[in-house]
Amino acid sequence: MASHSAWGRAARQLPLRLTVGAFFLNSGLSKRDADEATAEQVHQFATTTYPFLGTLDAQKFTRLLSAGEIAIAAALLLPVVPAAVAGAALTGFSCGTLGLYLRTPGMRQEGSLRPTEQGIPLAKDAWILGVGVSLLADGLTGRRGPATSALGACRRMLRH
Template structure:
């Protein structure tokens, strides 16, 4: 009976893990060969919200960002990685991008959480947060049984 429940849980997670995993893999791989201008732009944007990132040079920051996204993709795409682990990684990453959305001027309409045109690419990460929290909750629930 427990094996059957495990398969049902894996089947429920599969669409979430495949879609978000593919998204993270594409994003991470696309940053691997970032030129200096792109690296500088990404670094300045992130460091504006998270000042501790100023300690890194732009190319190192983008290499770490790329590696992090590829690692999250692997956690999602490899079925041996528990849902709670994959969910934690996705939740942490999306919380960081939503922090950029909430703290960067011009991303939100004045006095609102609704995005401006410039804020939509970051605001959409709220669905990634929801997926991460769902995986985390399911993984923790299964662990308690």
């Protein structure tokens, strides 16, 4: 059985995991069946900052982006996924989108990190980065939580 502190850690993570997981699930599902025009717009925006993405077809890129967001949502929403794993996925994704915010002209006020009206949707990734790093740190520094303890028990039973 997991310790009281492990359950406390899981309870502390729950609001973060649920809110950001729901946010990512909604975002991923909204891109899943994007029409050609929407896919072109999303792809063009990404290739402005990350030119290597230009080799992908716009529809394929948008489907991959959608799948990535849904996968991150699943990692956050499923308690069997350790916090460190979910946090690492969230941190990596938010670093990429913060790159868009920092490197795309018109997203920030001149000479500042403050967002323009157009930059506000990407500026939110600063708090998503904070959530990801918090989950990563909590998962790496704490004892094994209830989800990983339960998985360990299942693995032991399957080995016998």
